[in-house]
Amino acid sequence: MLTKREELFGGTPDEYLSHKEKYENSTRKAVILFSLLRKIQEENNTDLTNYRNLLSGVLGASISQDGSPFGLHYIMFMPVFMSQADEEQQERWLHRALNCSIIGSYAQTELGHGTFIRGLETTATYDPSTQEFVLHSPTLTSYKWWPGGLGNTANYCIVIAQLYSKGECHGIHSFIVQVRDEDTHMPLPGIKVGEIGVKMGLNAVNNGFIGFENVRIPRTNMLMKHAKILEDGTYVKSKNSKLIYGAMVFVRVVIVFDSVNYLAKAITVATRYSAVRRQSQLKEGEPERQILDYVTQQDKILTAIAGCFAMKMNARMLWDTFNVINDQLHKGNMERLGELHALACCLKAISTSDSSLFTARCRVSCGGHGYMVSSTLPATSALTTASCTYEGDNTVLLLQTARFLLKTWRQIDTGPLTPTVEYLKTVSAPGFSYKWENSIEGIIRGFQIVSMKKISSCLNLMTAKVMSGMSQADAWNTISIQLVSAGESHCRAIVISTFHEDMSKAMRSMSASLAEVMGQLVELYAVYWTLERLGDLLEYTSISGADVVKLRSWYEELLRKIRPNAVGLVDAFDIIDELLQSTLGAYDGRVYERLMEEALKSPLNAEPVNQSFHKYLKPFMQGKL
Numbered sequence: 001m002l003t004k005r006e007e008l009f010g011g012t013p014d015e016y017l018s019h020k021e022k023y024e025n026s027t028r029k030a031v032i033l034f035s036l037l038r039k040i041q042e043e044n045n046t047d048l049t050n051y052r053n054l055l056s057g058v059l060g061a062s063i064s065q066d067g068s069p070f071g072l073h074y075i076m077f078m079p080v081f082m083s084q085a086d087e088e089q090q091e092r093w094l095h096r097a098l099n100c101s102i103i104g105s106y107a108q109t110e111l112g113h114g115t116f117i118r119g120l121e122t123t124a125t126y127d128p129s130t131q132e133f134v135l136h137s138p139t140l141t142s143y144k145w146w147p148g149g150l151g152n153t154a155n156y157c158i159v160i161a162q163l164y165s166k167g168e169c170h171g172i173h174s175f176i177v178q179v180r181d182e183d184t185h186m187p188l189p190g191i192k193v194g195e196i197g198v199k200m201g202l203n204a205v206n207n208g209f210i211g212f213e214n215v216r217i218p219r220t221n222m223l224m225k226h227a228k229i230l231e232d233g234t235y236v237k238s239k240n241s242k243l244i245y246g247a248m249v250f251v252r253v254v255i256v257f258d259s260v261n262y263l264a265k266a267i268t269v270a271t272r273y274s275a276v277r278r279q280s281q282l283k284e285g286e287p288e289r290q291i292l293d294y295v296t297q298q299d300k301i302l303t304a305i306a307g308c309f310a311m312k313m314n315a316r317m318l319w320d321t322f323n324v325i326n327d328q329l330h331k332g333n334m335e336r337l338g339e340l341h342a343l344a345c346c347l348k349a350i351s352t353s354d355s356s357l358f359t360a361r362c363r364v365s366c367g368g369h370g371y372m373v374s375s376t377l378p379a380t381s382a383l384t385t386a387s388c389t390y391e392g393d394n395t396v397l398l399l400q401t402a403r404f405l406l407k408t409w410r411q412i413d414t415g416p417l418t419p420t421v422e423y424l425k426t427v428s429a430p431g432f433s434y435k436w437e438n439s440i441e442g443i444i445r446g447f448q449i450v451s452m453k454k455i456s457s458c459l460n461l462m463t464a465k466v467m468s469g470m471s472q473a474d475a476w477n478t479i480s481i482q483l484v485s486a487g488e489s490h491c492r493a494i495v496i497s498t499f500h501e502d503m504s505k506a507m508r509s510m511s512a513s514l515a516e517v518m519g520q521l522v523e524l525y526a527v528y529w530t531l532e533r534l535g536d537l538l539e540y541t542s543i544s545g546a547d548v549v550k551l552r553s554w555y556e557e558l559l560r561k562i563r564p565n566a567v568g569l570v571d572a573f574d575i576i577d578e579l580l581q582s583t584l585g586a587y588d589g590r591v592y593e594r595l596m597e598e599a600l601k602s603p604l605n606a607e608p609v610n611q612s613f614h615k616y617l618k619p620f621m622q623g624k625l
């Protein structure tokens with residue numbers, strides 16, 4: 001009788017399973033895990049008030065690097081339902097979703113549209129004679145494409161469609177649609193549903209496609225917390241059209257936490273391996289050195305550790321900001337919605353692009369063994385690059401942040417600014433003077449000034465182009481590279497200042513030795529990004545060549561100081577071997593034994609001579625083919 005642990009982590013490694021077997025195996029594991037999660041929910045009477053703990057349980061439970069076929073059910077189906085369904089609808093469906101007696105997905109993206117959601121083609125046309133919506137996919141490009149779990153797992157999904165009533169289009173709205181029979185799991189009439197095929201990663205998420213051929217759903221399947229359709233087809237608009245976007249903000253907040261988790265895995269593997277791996281002699285005749293002793297290796301890995309801690313603190317800040325503003329939204333106060341959207345956009349973009357960048361560096365820092373699937377680094381790299389796209393392409397999201405920043409800059413003199421942008425007022429105030437200094441505070445100020453000057457420059461450029469006769473849209477597109485850069489600079493200024501401020505607070509309750517190490521991480525993060533963004537700082541601040549020479553020395557000194565604590569820092573993530581799933585990063589450091597153990601699991605090692613020798617090689621080598 002296998003133990004739960006053996007059931008979950010034993011058997012043929014996923015990499016040797018077919019696409020179909022991988023899905024079936026991940027469903028088997030998901031059922032075991034989510035049954036345990038459901039039991040914990042019931043024992044702790046978990047309800048939706050602490051949804052984040054439930055969600056972190058799900059994310060933690062998605063043991064496979066390839067995700068989980070239930071992921072979307074928790075990450076999007078339920079949050080969207082909670083934010084957009086009215087009380088009656090929540091009463092009807094939410095409990096069933098919470099105890100997984102129905103499994104849902106989230107179908108927004110279509111073959112032809114992902115970013116431009118106002119261009120989605122799926123239609124939901126209201127028929128007052130039957131009080132139903134007719135859901136239809138008018139073209140191939142209108143087929144929903146990507147929804148996680150939709151291929152073979154979900155029996156319900158939230159569909160985003162253009163709402164038509166009385167001949168008028170009211171834009172995109174959300175509908176809950178049953179896609180498969182709850183007993184037979186057969187697709188319901190008029191529904192064409194399937195799986196989209198092998199992807200670069202996340203191949204256990206079971207991403208699917210779905211098309212509707214005049215599928216009828218009751219009027220009450222339109223999620224009506226905000227906008228409504230009355231029985232006679234009258235459309236009652238939402239207090240704020242942007243509230244339909246709310247769930248995407250929530251998921252972007254989740255993704256920032258998630259990017260930290262992915263990066264923590266990658267740096268745990270790379271750091272532990274770099275402590276085990278000995279290669280080359282630093283001095284003739286000496287024993288080969290741990291590769292972590294090479295400063296170039298420290299440059300790759302220690303900056304990733306600092307980045308992980310920095311983003312963790314910013315994820316917490318974003319979550320707290322989200323909850324404060326979400327409470328205000330529930331009370332009808334929309335004042336800070338734009339700020340929250342802009343913050344979620346830029347932090348999602350920067351956290352995922354940093355995580356992708358540093359994970360790729362961790363992969364190459366482990367040499368050939370880092371290219372083995374058994375190291376888990378290739379899968380983690382595939383995961384982090386996906387997060388730069390899903391829940392909003394990073395470029396597009398940074399442009400959203402830039403849109404908010406330009407709007408804020410236009411109104412800079414009309415009154416107080418909201419917390420995440422009030423620095424713009426400080427560094428642009430008359431009489432504000434600043435001279436570059438090589439300190440954390442000096443660096444933060446420098447990044448704030450860069451951000452402010454880029455925003456100001458973008459607005460001046462836009463104005464000049466429009467004055468010269470160019471349309472707003474063309475002017476926007478022409479300077480969009482600079483707009484993205486302004487969004488990134490704004491975010492980097494926030495990340496460094498939040499890391500410094502929140503870590504300084506946390507350090508007050510730490511031992512002196514721990515506080516010293518944490519302080520070194522903050523400095524390393526700030527100095528690293530200063531050296532990475534020297535062009536901006538030279539353009540917009542008084543930083544000098546002499547300052548740069550001193551910064552480089554400061555950087556190298558920090559790497560030297562942090563090196564002895566590198567393994568301890570990643571051990572602090574406390575990622576158990578079963579979740580790390582890495583031959584290079586296992587806690588016992590038996591790298592070579594594990595690499596060989598995993599290799600021997602390859603089906604190609606089951607027999608000494610593979611059948612292809614007799615079928616192909618031998619006749620070929622004997623000139624008979």
Ligand SMILES: CCCCC/C=C\C/C=C\C/C=C\C/C=C\C/C=C/C(=O)SCCNC(=O)CCNC(=O)[C@H](O)C(C)(C)COP(=O)(O)OP(=O)(O)OC[C@H]1O[C@@H](n2cnc3c(N)ncnc32)[C@H](O)[C@@H]1OP(=O)(O)O
Pocket residue numbers: 058059062066067068070071072075076106108109114115116117118148202205242245246248249251254255258337338341389390391392393396400403404407
């Ligand atoms: C995969 C799970 C496996 C299980 C576990 C294993 C591992 C993974 C674990 C966790 C992973 C976590 C998450 C993964 C989750 C799911 C997978 C992916 C799901 C999806 O991708 S769902 C689809 C997401 N799609 C998008 O995000 C589309 C992006 N596009 C847009 O948001 C919009 O089109 C746009 C780019 C913002 C433009 O919209 P548009 O209306 O045209 O806007 P504008 O004209 O630019 O501005 C209008 C106005 O509206 C404001 N606005 C826009 N968006 C928002 C918003 N979201 N909130 C608030 N306000 C918004 C904008 O600011 C403008 O306001 P103004 O005042 O300036 O007018």
Ligand SMILES: Cc1cc2nc3c(=O)[nH]c(=O)nc-3n(C[C@H](O)[C@H](O)[C@H](O)COP(=O)(O)OP(=O)(O)OC[C@H]3O[C@@H](n4cnc5c(N)ncnc54)[C@H](O)[C@@H]3O)c2cc1C
Pocket residue numbers: 072106107108109112113114115116145146147148202207386389390391392393395396399
């Ligand atoms: C692993 C994974 C899981 C997913 N899961 C889901 C899911 O469960 N449900 C769901 O609905 N969707 C899901 N998606 C789809 C995802 O939301 C879209 O891929 C994403 O929104 C990007 O849209 P797109 O793919 O159409 O790319 P496009 O929008 O076509 O982008 C392609 C390029 O065009 C550029 N571009 C587009 N618009 C602009 C613009 N206005 N200005 C400047 N540049 C622009 C982009 O920057 C990008 O470089 C998933 C995607 C992935 C990869």
